[in-house]
Amino acid sequence: MTSHRTPLFCDAALALRIERVESELISKGSAAARFRRGDDKGFVIPLAGGIASYADENSPLNKVAGLGFGGIPAEAALDEIERAYFALGAPVQVELAHLVDPALGQLLSARGYRLEGFENVLGLAISSDMERVPPAGVEIRSSGEDEFDEWIDLVAAAFAAPDTQGAASHEEFPREVIAAAMRDFVSAAGVARYSAWRDGELAGGASVRISDGVAQLTGAATAFTHRRNGVQTALLAVRLADAAAAGCDVAVVTTQPGSKSQQNVQRQGFDLLYTRAVLVKQP
Structure with missing residues (x-):
């Protein structure tokens, strides 16, 4: 790399594209898990520009990804997602990009979601x-x-x-x-x-x-x-x-x-x- 390289800037459009691709990856992996087991346990549900996925017990694909790039979800939609996870004995894990509307974080906090960590997305x-x-x-x-x-x-x-x-x-x-x-x-x-x-x-x-x-x-x-x-x-x-x-x-x-x-x-x-x-x- 050269010293005059311009750092890659991430605007909302690029973040949306990355989160959409991430949601697509999780959706396909989740569907493959159900096919591998030969049952219908699990789901992929669209949610406010992202998806909610349950693939398998304790799977890294059990998460809500890409949320918020399609606006703030309705309370009824969040109710449905939570019921789906809880029926399988699983927590709801939302990975929320910091480029979405902060009101979404406030909504989730009011519903009992707690901050448990962070992860960084890097690009080249x-x-x-x-x-x-x-x-x-x-x-x-x-x-x-x-x-x-x-x-x-x-x-x-x-x-x-x-x-x-x-x-x-x-x-x-x-x-x-x-x-x-x-x-x-x-x-x-x-x-x-x-x-x-x-x-x-x-x-x-x-x-x-x-x-x-x-x-x-x-x-x-x-x-x-x-x-x-x-x-x-x-x-x-x-x-x-x-x-x-x-x-x-x-x-x-x-x-x-x-x-x-x-x-x-x-x-x-x-x-x-x-x-x-x-x-x-x-x-």
């Missing part, structure tokens, strides 16, 4: 000259079905390990729950997988989903024995180059505030776009 403007060149000794390729289980194990383990730097996450998920959610993403949401190979071993894995000009970086991990060899940088470079070739103009990633993950992506040129407040109402 994609240019057409991004190169798909890994460092010497590292090979990046599309991840095939023959290594799917090994790839899932590697990436799920990274998600399950908490980032101890910065603000603590308000939630943790068992490795098997994360693996199931990632399988659903890959099977139904158009998530592309990449693997990094070094010295004949699977050294890292990553994924990306492309929609509406947005490249969602949906996960990345490096095996412990292969760290500090440029694997993560190579996985990022290849995904950005492929996103540029697909016509994307922005890449986005979500991190915990002040975390090592945020520090790493900012070193790669990502800018902080906006923050989501995590508001939860218990049954």
